[in-house]
Amino acid sequence: MIIGFDADDTLWHNEDGFQASQREFESLLAEWANAPEIEDQLFEIEMRNMPRYGYGVKAHTLSMIETAISVSEGQASAALMAEILDLGHALLDRPVELLDGVVEVLDELADLTLMLITKGDLYHQLSRIDSSGLKDRFWQTEIVAHKDVPTYKRVLGLHGIEPEHFVMVGNSLPSDVLPVIELGGRGVHVPYHVTWSHEQHEGHHEAPVIQSLTDLPSLLSDWEIH
């Protein structure tokens, strides 16, 4: 049995940093628009840029710059642009902060074969994996562009894993849980306290939900996996 873990907002904090950064971004543009208007505009621009840029801090920074130009109707100064670049740098340089209990859970599951599967910018994700101190806990680490059925199929195939021998654990229903279930594996949902609008999922599902990663060992034990 192989247990796959998502990383951002499953093993370490991520979205809270983006949201704090967004509050700073909104204050930079406060003379031109209020926070909800800026948030809507940024989200719209990020979604429009998604096919071209993909996910990650660099994409986010470029979309913030585009939003600043648009919201300010071309009045934003070079100094403001420099502050936006700094917001991006701060997100990239942010130290990895593990969620509570992660090390203990990985200790407890150390005799299982663990895998890390994370989505996003190759360079930033590699740097976070390296600085997390967790890399050696995982048999394999994979950085993927999208977490969809074809991607899980490719990654599981590459490592010779049958879906029925695979459990994926993560905070995103559409990225971590549902595609793995569709493929014939099992998914475990561990919600994070904030969710990026793009990852929000409405609709019915029957995947097990645990409130914290520390509940994972007993769930796996119920499944007679551990």
Added chain:
Amino acid sequence: MIIGFDADDTLWHNEDGFQASQREFESLLAEWANAPEIEDQLFEIEMRNMPRYGYGVKAHTLSMIETAISVSEGQASAALMAEILDLGHALLDRPVELLDGVVEVLDELADLTLMLITKGDLYHQLSRIDSSGLKDRFWQTEIVAHKDVPTYKRVLGLHGIEPEHFVMVGNSLPSDVLPVIELGGRGVHVPYHVTWSHEQHEGHHEAPVIQSLTDLPSLLSDWEIH
């Protein structure tokens, strides 16, 4: 025997687009500095950002914005920033243009096991591989962050390839040729007509050089590989 191919400037044009884009960037900043000054400043900023951003068009665009702020001493307008974003979009949206003879060479080598190993931004490289029309020619395609000895070791290991059964073909000596030779494989250098300063390599080496990919089949035949 497995034959690995680099993609950018080996299978399709890349650096020429960056250089044309750089000429446009220099003309946007012409009121503040001359082209060589801008080029030096951009290169310095790109190298400083490399550990944080990695390779790719999004990184390049963010470095162009930082360069514009610096060269203009904070005078660059939001309209100019929008033109820089457009330069980045044009590079990302540029259609894949194959080098002469690529399809014929891949046809000729179709009974060998071919692999594509490219470095850079995950999203942009995936999009180029998809739109190249060449994906089905390759047994495996890998997008990596760095082309160094540990990376080749990991990728070859993942696919169960012994280095002595591996030939890597590409336009960059430090990325495509030398690390594979160091690992015990073979490398073939196919120079592109322009080379990014960062990939330039001085110094002695004994790797075979071919002037065009169309010379690859006869080299492989000399090696009794094909």
